[in-house]
Each structure stands twice: as C-alpha cells, then as structure tokens.
Amino acid sequence: MQINNQSRDVFYVSDGTAITCETLGHVVLGQFPFIPNEKAFPFVETPDKVADVVKEIETSYQRNGVKPLVFFSIVLPDVRELLLKAPAFSYDVLASIVQRVKDDTQMEPQPKLQRSRSVGKDSDTYFDRIAAIEYTLAHDDGITLKGLEEADIILLGVSRSGKTPTSLYMAMQFGLRVVNYPFIAEDISLMRLLPEFEIHRHKLFGLTINPERLTEIRENRLSGSEYASTEQCKLELDTVEALFRREAIPYINTSSLSVEEITTRIMEKAGMKRRLF
Amino acid sequence: MQINNQSRDVFYVSDGTAITCETLGHVVLGQFPFIPNEKAFPFVETPDKVADVVKEIETSYQRNGVKPLVFFSIVLPDVRELLLKAPAFSYDVLASIVQRVKDDTQMEPQPKLQRSRSVGKDSDTYFDRIAAIEYTLAHDDGITLKGLEEADIILLGVSRSGKTPTSLYMAMQFGLRVVNYPFIAEDISLMRLLPEFEIHRHKLFGLTINPERLTEIRENRLSGSEYASTEQCKLELDTVEALFRREAIPYINTSSLSVEEITTRIMEKAGMKRRLF
Incomplete structure (x- = not known):
C-alpha cells in the first residue's frame, strides 16, 4: 500500500466477519476526502491472531509515517488490549453505544462473540x-x-x-x-x-x-x-x-x-x- | 407493540436505507437481555417525514411509559434536530466516529446523504x-x-x-x-x-x-x-x-x-x- 495526501491505510478488525465494521467504516470514510487502502481481518479471537494484525499495523505506520485507521469490534478484553497498543487511530464501532444503552436502560450488557447470524440457536x-x-x-x-x-x-x-x-x-x-x-x-x-x-x-x-x-x-x-x-x-x-x-x-x-x-x-x-x- | 421487562421498542431512523443502522443495532442489542420490538424508518430526509417518526416515538413512549431506543444516522442538521426532540434514548451511529476521524486526521468531513452504494457515480x-x-x-x-x-x-x-x-x-x-x-x-x-x-x-x-x-x-x-x-x-x-x-x-x-x-x-x-x- 502506498500513501500520499489522498490515501490512508484502513484496517477492519473483528472477532466476527468484520462485515459490520467494514460497512460502517465505508459510510464514515465516505465523508472524508482521502482514498482508503482497505484490508479486513475477520475472526481475530486470539492473542496470536491479533499479534499478526498488530504487525501489519506497525509495518503500515513505518512505511507511511502516518498512523493507519482501525475500525474494530472485539469483545475479549485481552485481545482488545493488544490491538489498542498498535500505532493506529483506533475506533471501537460498538463500545460507546453499548455503554450508553447500558446507562440509559440500566441493564447490564453480556458481551459475546459476534455470532449474530449464526445458525446454532436459531x-x-x-x-x-x-x-x-x-x-x-x-x-x-x-x-x-x-x-x-x-x-x-x-x-x-x-x-x-x-x-x-x-x-x-x-x-x-x-x-x-x-x-x-x-x-x-x-x-x-x-x-x-x-x-x-x-x-x-x-x-x-x-x-x-x-x-x-x-x-x-x-x-x-x-x-x-x-x-x-x-x-x-x-x-x-x-x-x-x-x-x-x-x-x-x-x-x-x-x-x-x-x-x-x-x-x-x-x-x-x-x-x-x-x-x- | 407491547412492552414488559423483557421488551423494548427500538427504532432505526436514517436518511438512507437504514440497513447500516439496523445491522449495528442488532449487534449492540444482541448484548442486552431485553427483546427488541423493532421498526425501521428509511429515507427520512425531510421535516415532514421526521415528524411522522417523532409521532410514532411519542406514541410508543405514552403507551409504554418507557422511552424507546432510537439508532439513527441523519446528515441534514434540521432533520436531525427535530428527531432529537422526541422522547427517546437516541444513538447517532456515526457522529462520534466521524468526529474522532476528523480530529485524528485533521481533515474536514463533507457530510452527504448516504448514497454509499448508489450507482450514479460508480x-x-x-x-x-x-x-x-x-x-x-x-x-x-x-x-x-x-x-x-x-x-x-x-x-x-x-x-x-x-x-x-x-x-x-x-x-x-x-x-x-x-x-x-x-x-x-x-x-x-x-x-x-x-x-x-x-x-x-x-x-x-x-x-x-x-x-x-x-x-x-x-x-x-x-x-x-x-x-x-x-x-x-x-x-x-x-x-x-x-x-x-x-x-x-x-x-x-x-x-x-x-x-x-x-x-x-x-x-x-x-x-x-x-x-x-
């Protein structure tokens, strides 16, 4: 990936398919003038897998001298923490809304891996x-x-x-x-x-x-x-x-x-x- | 729509198809124990259309005595303002991320109606x-x-x-x-x-x-x-x-x-x- 004023590396990282992250990212980025160089990392559920992602983020940062953008959704706290150490501008697409729903409804969220469309239960x-x-x-x-x-x-x-x-x-x-x-x-x-x-x-x-x-x-x-x-x-x-x-x-x-x-x-x-x- | 401890009225309101709002809402609500009674309002682009939505929100609030949840994405400021006057817990699914991307990249967003998948230009x-x-x-x-x-x-x-x-x-x-x-x-x-x-x-x-x-x-x-x-x-x-x-x-x-x-x-x-x- 190359970078100039008009382009930015963008990563979508999720413990699910990353399709929701990517869809939301597209709408957000549609409002900005730069051209995104995008890459998706689905099923990032383990420290090993997130380590690979972090490595790619570091490479991007070193190559471009500009932090890439990361849209992510990861439920497991230790995996999330590792991702947040990478040199990137990182946006959790769910966390702030979950927090607000929690405050407004006074109900406790039960974080779970994103299997919203899985067939198991339904x-x-x-x-x-x-x-x-x-x-x-x-x-x-x-x-x-x-x-x-x-x-x-x-x-x-x-x-x-x-x-x-x-x-x-x-x-x-x-x-x-x-x-x-x-x-x-x-x-x-x-x-x-x-x-x-x-x-x-x-x-x-x-x-x-x-x-x-x-x-x-x-x-x-x-x-x-x-x-x-x-x-x-x-x-x-x-x-x-x-x-x-x-x-x-x-x-x-x-x-x-x-x-x-x-x-x-x-x-x-x-x-x-x-x-x- | 009926409400009890286990259910909540939920509205998805957008100036586009509302599919992104609804997809994100599903993932967020998947973490909470209540059952959502959902309704989507796409293409809410005018004060007239938003007035209809506000009316439904008011009806829901009066009927249930509990504010419904609203996941929304509306670019036009006057339409958005009208929606925010309704008696609801409202979550802008894009605004906070757009603001943070703006701060991080030092680039100015150009709000536009959500035609991300339209055929016109592409x-x-x-x-x-x-x-x-x-x-x-x-x-x-x-x-x-x-x-x-x-x-x-x-x-x-x-x-x-x-x-x-x-x-x-x-x-x-x-x-x-x-x-x-x-x-x-x-x-x-x-x-x-x-x-x-x-x-x-x-x-x-x-x-x-x-x-x-x-x-x-x-x-x-x-x-x-x-x-x-x-x-x-x-x-x-x-x-x-x-x-x-x-x-x-x-x-x-x-x-x-x-x-x-x-x-x-x-x-x-x-x-x-x-x-x-």
Whole structure:
C-alpha cells in the first residue's frame, strides 16, 4: 500500500466477519476526502491472531509515517488490549453505544462473540432464509408461475430493469419470497397482465428505469442490437409504465438506485414488515 | 407493540436505507437481555417525514411509559434536530466516529446523504456486481461448466451443504464470480474430480457439514427419503472429505456457520482480496 495526501491505510478488525465494521467504516470514510487502502481481518479471537494484525499495523505506520485507521469490534478484553497498543487511530464501532444503552436502560450488557447470524440457536431463521432464497431462485425471470400464493411480492418489469438482483437481495437479507416476471414482446403488444396474476394483484410491484440508462445497460450486454436501441427501450418502457398506471400497480424508477435502495423503497411503499437477517 | 421487562421498542431512523443502522443495532442489542420490538424508518430526509417518526416515538413512549431506543444516522442538521426532540434514548451511529476521524486526521468531513452504494457515480462497480450475480446464477448447481476461466472460486460439496446461498452471497456482497458444483452419485462412486476442474485446481474449495446437520436439512426437504437418511449422508460426506484430503482441496465445515461466516472464512482461507460492495 502506498500513501500520499489522498490515501490512508484502513484496517477492519473483528472477532466476527468484520462485515459490520467494514460497512460502517465505508459510510464514515465516505465523508472524508482521502482514498482508503482497505484490508479486513475477520475472526481475530486470539492473542496470536491479533499479534499478526498488530504487525501489519506497525509495518503500515513505518512505511507511511502516518498512523493507519482501525475500525474494530472485539469483545475479549485481552485481545482488545493488544490491538489498542498498535500505532493506529483506533475506533471501537460498538463500545460507546453499548455503554450508553447500558446507562440509559440500566441493564447490564453480556458481551459475546459476534455470532449474530449464526445458525446454532436459531435454526428456524436459517431455514426461513434458505427457503426464501430457493423460492426466489425457482421463480426468477418468469421460470414458473406456480406457487404464487406463497410469494411475498411479485416484481414486474422489462428485461434489465433490475428485477433479478433486487429479488435475490430481498430473499437474502429480508427472507422474502420473491417472484420476478419479465414483460416479453407479446405481453407488451397486448398490453395486458397475465391472468395468473389477477388474484395476486395486491402483491404486484413494478420496476421501471430511464430509457437512456436501459439502453446503456442493454448495450453493455448486446451491443448494437435492436434490443438495446433507444427506440425499443423507450417503446417497452412507455407501454409498461402505461400498464402500471392503468392497472394501479405501484412502481419505482430504479435508474439511480442500488439494490439496497430499490429493496428498501419497495418494502416501504408496499408497507411490508421488515425483518433484517 | 407491547412492552414488559423483557421488551423494548427500538427504532432505526436514517436518511438512507437504514440497513447500516439496523445491522449495528442488532449487534449492540444482541448484548442486552431485553427483546427488541423493532421498526425501521428509511429515507427520512425531510421535516415532514421526521415528524411522522417523532409521532410514532411519542406514541410508543405514552403507551409504554418507557422511552424507546432510537439508532439513527441523519446528515441534514434540521432533520436531525427535530428527531432529537422526541422522547427517546437516541444513538447517532456515526457522529462520534466521524468526529474522532476528523480530529485524528485533521481533515474536514463533507457530510452527504448516504448514497454509499448508489450507482450514479460508480457505474463500473454496479456493472461488476450485476455481472458477478449473473455469472454465479448461470453457474449454480453445476448448470454449466463453461467459462470456468472467469470464475473467482469454484465451490464443491454434496447436495445441501450450503453451496448456493454462499455463492449468491459472495456475488452480491463481494462481487465474486462463483461456480458451484454438487457431487452426484456417480462422482461419489468414482471418487474423482471432473477433468474440467484440473486446470482450475487453484480455484477449488470444498464445503462439508456434519452428518446429523445434513440429515436435518435434507429431512426438511424430503422427509423419510433415502437421500435424507443418516447412512446416505454419512457415506457421501466421508467419500467427499476423503477426496478433498487426497486432492489437497481446502475445505470448511459449514454446520454452525451463517452464509456471512462461511463466505468470510473461505475468502480468508483462500487468500482472496476482499472488496465489500
């Protein structure tokens, strides 16, 4: 790793996956102008493992002459103490909030290793999540329209409007059973909903996208094709949006949104109960 | 929502998706003995929207006689001020760390709405992620073994050892292109690797699982079948583990791990560069 005014070494250190540390670190660092050179150290649970991390921090400091930033979350006191001896600016992402919750609620925290998503104790949650992923895979891209009564939501949209990644994210993070169905040429020329969807109207949700963005995405896939042409994209989108409006199907424009944002907005608009895995 | 000694109303409030707030809140609350009644309020960016949240907080306080807990992240000062007037124990999940990074680095933070994963500025990242998801879907469950040269990793294991959820999580969160291949009866009786894998040996990674756990998972799917029987599970696992050892393929036991943990451990063991989306 090199350093200059615009860059900084950043380490994420955790006794768990370090994914929470890293996610939080990204949001914090997003507010600063330097470019982070990042490295994650998961499962740092022993003095031996933390010694390796400390060594890397020392190397970084010696090389750059500037202390690296360390975002960490470590429950075991002796492991934590060792980490805090390293030459770094270190931020415990949990400790100050845990302390404040303790003071406010007058309850004693019981520190434990971060196994928040482990399957050991909560097998039902695990099976719910796996079942949601399997259901969603089986109902991706209109593969089948059987079993719609088990769906939590049915996403509709033209090819490349973001249905598949959104569906998988919804299943993975929120345990939702998602059907996604692409409008094909015939649906578009008839401008109608499939009869299979009639009794599940309340589950329907539309995705749309700007024609320019759709063209860009389709060009990336099939450059120069009619499928990717601005005219074709515009025709499909105009027709589908008219259908959404006529049938009173709620819909959102995915053009400048991440799958996290699309998912969150859909769940909010559809009034779905949120349960993060 | 009801409250008693064992439960507390908890709100996650953010001008973004609130997923970071909620993830952090889960880890913090995992250390306390009460049961959280949770509700998330994403995209709280205006005085109007925050007024609705404040109203819900007031209702909770009046109903329970105990202040609810609020984990929040809001950049706009006027919106934040309104939230802080509500009768709650409120925790800004970012502010204190941002302040300390500012002090330590002597750099000025530029607060911005949390669009960390938006596609606007970083279209390449978006396409990388989508491409990884598509590649992984196309190579799920041995559907095809074409294009292995593009794979970042190839997961091997018996049916129900956790390959599909792990593959999708790797693609979604880390942008990895993952192939997963289930050992079928013929592979197991011949106890050999497919010749297609030979030149990609360095990409192979095995998943295994305890026979009892595998039986439980398969019973959940096909109750009473030979497929789910302890003998069959044990036979398959013994054979496959022997193969992993003989061929020097690294492997892990997924029995008590979440997909996040399986993913993190594989990436660590395989020495893969980590880049969180």
